[in-house]
Amino acid sequence: MPADLRSFLDALESAPPGSLATITREVDPNLQLTGLIRRLQADGRHPVLFFENVKGTSCRVVANALATRERLGFVFGVSGEQVVDEYLRRQDRLIPVEHLERGASVPVREVVMTGEAANILDLPQIVHCGADAGPYFASGVVLARDPDTGIYNAGVYRTQIVSERKVRIYPSAATNLRYLYNKAEAKGEALEVAWVLGHHPALLLASQYRGPIDVDELEVAGGLLGEALRMVPAETIALEVPADAEIVVEGRILPGIREPEGPFGEFTWTLGPAEMNPVAEITAVTRRRDAIYLDVFSAHAEHNLLGMLPREALLRQRVRAAVPSLKAVSMPLSGTCRFTAYVSIGAAYPGAAKQAAMAAFASDSFLKQVIVVDDDIDVFNEADVMWAVATRVQADRDIIVIPDAWTNELDPSAHQPNDRTRRGGVNAKWIVDATRPADLPVQPRADVPDEVWRAIRPEDFLAERDLR
Secondary structure (H helix, E strand, C coil): CCCCHHHHHHHHCCCCCCCEEEECCCECCECHHHHHHHHHHHCCCCCEEEECCECCCCCEEEECCCCCHHHHHHHCCCCCCCHHHHHHHHHCCCCCCEECCCCCCCHHHCEEEEHHHCCHHHCCCCECCCCCCCCEECCCEEEEECCCCCCEEEEECCEEEEECCEEEECCCCCCHHHHHHHHHHHCCCCEEEEEECCCCHHHHHHCCCCCCCCCCHHHHHHHHHCCCCEEEECCCCCCEEECCCCEEEEEEEEEEEEEEECCEECCCCCEECCEEEEEEEEEEEEECCCCEEECCCCCCHHHHHHHHHHHHHHHHHHHHHHCCCEEEEECCHHHCCCCEEEEEECCCCCCHHHHHHHHHHHHCCCCCEEEEEECCCCCCCHHHHHHHHHHHCCHHHHEEEEEEEECCCCCCCCEECCEEEEECCEEEEEEEECCCCCCCCCCCCCCCCHHHHCCCCHHHCCCHHHHC
16 A cells, blocks of 8 residues: 555554544644644653644544654654665665556545635634644645746645635745745746645655755655655646545645735744745635544644754764764754754864864754764753853854844844844854864763673662652
């Protein structure tokens, strides 16, 4: 059977206990659904949640699917520690899509609604954060095709539901969708798009691919899945859509129209303010009869981790090319998996830490802070990294500030190039070289030797009640 959302859910049956929870009680999609996730998050629990009874819709909802690094690893059958290596191995193994004929009987066409019948208000109307402008598609993988090359692009863009057949969408300035939309708008044409609202999580991860725009991201999805993505012609637009999706919404982003969109909780964990953004008309909704809507909780861990994996993978590639002694990179949750990177390197030439940091900045414009440490520091342990900053940094020479660089307009501290009182996409970036000072004697770290403490079994010394 083709890989899809249901095969992922089936696989979770063999995951560790507590990985999947089914909620049969009716849940209100207006803050109660995400409120439960928030409650569990506060308790340090991150199960995939399967909501069988969502108020106002016949669709079931799956949420919190990618809420931990370990869950990202589960998507690919590896541990959280191995997930970046496995992602890199798969993303470069492009697998072309399998094209199905228009008349093919496929799951996503069990129900077809076009014209006046295409009512997106029948889908889950999820309000994620308290000050959001209303319900949003926060997880829709938006498919578009370059009008010149025919290459498919995929991305997740916040999409405000306005009415039965109208949405407002925010493709920020530096995104591929904005580039494609600008091309179409310059010709006075609409850009045809499709929102995929439920498929295997690998499609979500493929949508975050950080490579060149001339790489077809549906082929990246095939590589991540390990099999060709099955595609079928859409009903009302000149695109193909995933045959095994749960729900697909077809539409056109209209040229020359802007309306207020937002505010909306963003990856920064702050409220992304309202903007004048493009408008799309909805032309069709196709779905499975018993469709499962896959949601992503914006402004929380899953939102950040979704974009972290491809970014961390690219960061590792680019920094290793510049500094071969690279040991590991991490984009921590504390930096929203976007603005901060921790990089560890082995013994190298003078200035290697700064070279590694500059390579990191070149790989991802969102990055604002890069901390480089020695290879005895665990970059996945934030306390270890901060210890290196506290004990190895000489601030007057190890902190370098790069003024007025592009970050992202959603960065709450970013400003206009010539006016710091107005929001924009420009900010300072800084490097912290937290490697050992080369001109001071090395002071060994004090600890119990690894071979001693790692060999000790707590159960040999503690009572069972004390091990809980």
